[in-house]
Amino acid sequence: MTDTKDEITDIAWLRGLAEEGTRTPIRGASILFAAGMIYGFASLAHGAVEAGLVEVGTEAFGWIWGVAVLAFLAALVVLIGRLKSQGGVETAANRAFGIVWAALGWGIFSLFTSLILSDLSRQGASSMADWALVIPSIIMAFYGVGWAVTATMVRSRPLWVLALASFAAAPALAVLSGSPAQYLAYAAALFGLVAVPGFFLMRAAKG
Numbered sequence: 001m002t003d004t005k006d007e008i009t010d011i012a013w014l015r016g017l018a019e020e021g022t023r024t025p026i027r028g029a030s031i032l033f034a035a036g037m038i039y040g041f042a043s044l045a046h047g048a049v050e051a052g053l054v055e056v057g058t059e060a061f062g063w064i065w066g067v068a069v070l071a072f073l074a075a076l077v078v079l080i081g082r083l084k085s086q087g088g089v090e091t092a093a094n095r096a097f098g099i100v101w102a103a104l105g106w107g108i109f110s111l112f113t114s115l116i117l118s119d120l121s122r123q124g125a126s127s128m129a130d131w132a133l134v135i136p137s138i139i140m141a142f143y144g145v146g147w148a149v150t151a152t153m154v155r156s157r158p159l160w161v162l163a164l165a166s167f168a169a170a171p172a173l174a175v176l177s178g179s180p181a182q183y184l185a186y187a188a189a190l191f192g193l194v195a196v197p198g199f200f201l202m203r204a205a206k207g
Contacts, residue, residue, distance in 0.1 A: 026154065027094045028083060029201030032101065034075040036195025042068035043136075043187035051180035061132070096153055104146045108139060133177040136186040137170040143194060144170065159197075166193050 045064045048054045115131050144166035151159035169189045176182035 026097050026150075026201050027205050028098050028101070029198045029205060030079050030083075031076060032198030033195050033202055034079060034198075035072060036190045036193075036198055038068050038072045038075065040187045040190035040195055043183045043190060047180050047183035047187060050183060097150060100149045100153075101146055104142055108142055111138065133182075134174065136173045136182060136189075140166050140169040140173060140186075140189055140193070147193075147197075162193055162197055169193065 042064050045054075046061060049056055049058070049060050049064070054060075115135075119131075144163050147159055147163035147166055150156075151163055166189075173182055173186055173189070176185055
């Protein structure tokens with residue numbers, strides 16, 4: 001009997017969360033916009049170096065992504081501070097949105113840390129250059145999960161389109177592995193499937 005009541009309560013909470021999400025603009029999308037723009041431009045730079053359009057050594061890859069990470073962390077501090085200063089009522093839908101995307105970010109960070117530690121522990125038996133061939137696909141799969149959960153929370157078909165497009169981008173990027181076009185296509189995916197949606201969600205929240 002208690003289990004049945006708990007299940008009814010859970011269903012009611014999930015229904016309320018979805019209904020609230022359809023009425024309330026999503027806050028925090030500015031972070032998605034920043035991530036898509038910063039890492040999108042980093043991916044463009046990576047592709048330009050790999051294509052030989054910029055005459056620098058491959059050691060530039062580490063600098064490109066290192067600077068991108070630092071830039072995103074700086075943006076994250078500013079944006080979180082701005083969101084807190086805005087105040088207002090924080091809805092359950094917005095809390096769930098924040099938790100989902102924060103968990104996704106930590107998952108990506110954990111993945112990269114694991115790859116680096118694996119490379120170091122095997123003393124070069126594996127190479128970050130090899131991992132770089134599949135990382136864009138893995139990241140887009142992560143984003144697909146994020147959009148799918150968000151779409152479910154707010155009952156949004158357009159967000160489901162983003163989720164499916166992100167999932168489709170993962171194998172498409174894998175097909176391009178090893179070519180300069182891979183990171184140029186990855187940049188397009190980050191701009192189109194992360195930065196642009198983040199911008200419109202951010203604008204909707206302000207409106």
